[in-house]
Amino acid sequence: MSCLTLGPLQFHWPAPRRRDFYARIADEAPVECVYLGEVVCSKRLPWFEKDLPKIAERLRRAGKQVVFSTPALIITDREVAMIRALCETGDLIEINDLACLQLLNGQAFVSGPLVNVFNEGTLDVLLRLGAIRVNTPMELSIDAIATLAAQNQAGEIEVFAFGRQPLAISQRCYHARAHDLHKDNCQFVCGQDADGLAIAQLDGRPLLAINGTQTLSHGHVALLDELADLQAAGVTHFRLSPHALDMVEIATLYRAVLDGTCDAEEGLTRLREHTAPVPFVNGYLHGRAGVDWQPGRAG
Amino acid sequence: MTRYLELVCPAGTPAALRVAVDAGADTVYCGFQDCTNARNYPGLNFTREDLRGGIAYAHARSCRVFVAVNTFPRAGDFGPWQRAIDDAAACGADAVILADLGVLDYATCRHPNLRRHLSVQAAAASPLGIRFYRDAFGISRVVLPRVLSVEEVAALIGQTGVEAEVFTFGSLGTMVEGRCFLSSYMTGRSPSSDGVCAPAECVSYREDGDRLVSCLGDVMINRFASDEPAAYPTPCKGRFLVHGRPSYLFEEPTGLNVIPLLAELKAAGVTALKIEGRQRSRTYVATVVTAFRRVLDALAEGASPAPMPDVLRAVAEGGRETFGAYAKGWR
Known part of the structure; x- marks a missing residue:
């Protein structure tokens, strides 16, 4: 059976909103695994760190696997301390910078996207x-x-199936820069954009979204039409990336398409009701520019 | 004369290699004519024969040659990268510059005596990350990502047990290298696997009234007034609408030049200075290498501060210079 996972929240949401979000995920979302933690900017973690044990416990009580995600870029002592503390808990960790491997000493881990x-x-x-x-x-x-999946038949392969695609990470904070601030005095302006700040081309066409030091696609990856092919190829886990959308509904929709109780075409139509006017993208999966959308069989 | 810092210089062609050697490079780095290196542009790079000749020319003048095999092999297509490593070793390269875990693993197992350097494309930016590569693959040197301040470089070097090479001049990406998908998002061709950012065949220019529009794939990267120089459409140097206002959101078209920081970098424990620009002309190589050679020789003789050659501004990207991430306010 294929598993649905909820990736780490990439955006800087206020702590109460996070708590409410994960409470509802625990109670209602048909996902088998939830990734928690701060991936983009270590400055954000103190805002919600103390809530993580309770959130994790509630998710586990609801029968979900919990994995702790680690930062995309590890440079500062604070970031090293963060991953050291996580690696010492014995919890399952998702690594996003290979520096973590130096601490894991053979302990099982998830390799992040x-x-x-x-x-x-x-x-x-x-x-x-x-x-x-x-x-x-x-x-x-x-x-x-x-x-890759053929090479890893005993293990698990996970693919990013919904949400804005992370495309780049930097030391420079573009959110701060967009507000004429520096990273060291950023005033956490990234918190103003729950789904990232949309960036357009000079002719007005939207292109990217920025989220602190991270740059994302403007369009949402929407792999519904491709799920069956990916399953056949050996993919075991499909990741939904949290957005300020009804993620319970979106997870339910993906579950229905995976289970065959909803066809991909209807799934895309219903997904679009949640995501419009932000377009879909899936170009990378089809060997094209990532920004492209290839409608595929379901149209 | 004692060497102040090792000067590592780019060679996109055999002719550029000879120019760099003659201008005073301590080391030259280059790559093969395919996707195994991160400057896979038409008309650039070395055949196996070129490399053998280039190494002979350099070694005869006490100059070393490093070979960059620093892209990430595509699934099911490992052959070109294996051959690049094998051939670099057979040609007598002094080191290979690697990024991919699979390629590092191959080089470590098959050519344990071939010196391995960690490419900037591997983006190892912490002592932990660098020690991982040292312990797993015996790397002798790390090329540090262009995201660290001088203070961070200094703090890091003492904790890694390997030599550090830092970028000091040339084009400056603002994203962590080896982990930036902006160009492939727009063109479908990957800097990571195809070794080319903003490939020329995807670049186009058109007139828009009295302005010039530059595009990468279908994406408008910039629009220039008639009195503005038109920079090459690299995604992270583009002008985009932020809150509805045109802005160089990521970075202005500027070039890195850290000559005023050389003494600090030496004090920080840096071993080698890298000049970017295998895609640039022989004139660029001659100008930059000659200028850096003079500066380093002056520093070795006790000059302070470092002399600042004016000729460098003329060859800097966008005609403007920056310290990049070495200065903390950059972030």
């Missing part, structure tokens, strides 16, 4: 070091994913 796993050689190294689940990077086509 921000780790460059482009080929079988890299996959082999990660499996040897203790990876039990490997996320494929955003850029990979379905053929590349199938090649």
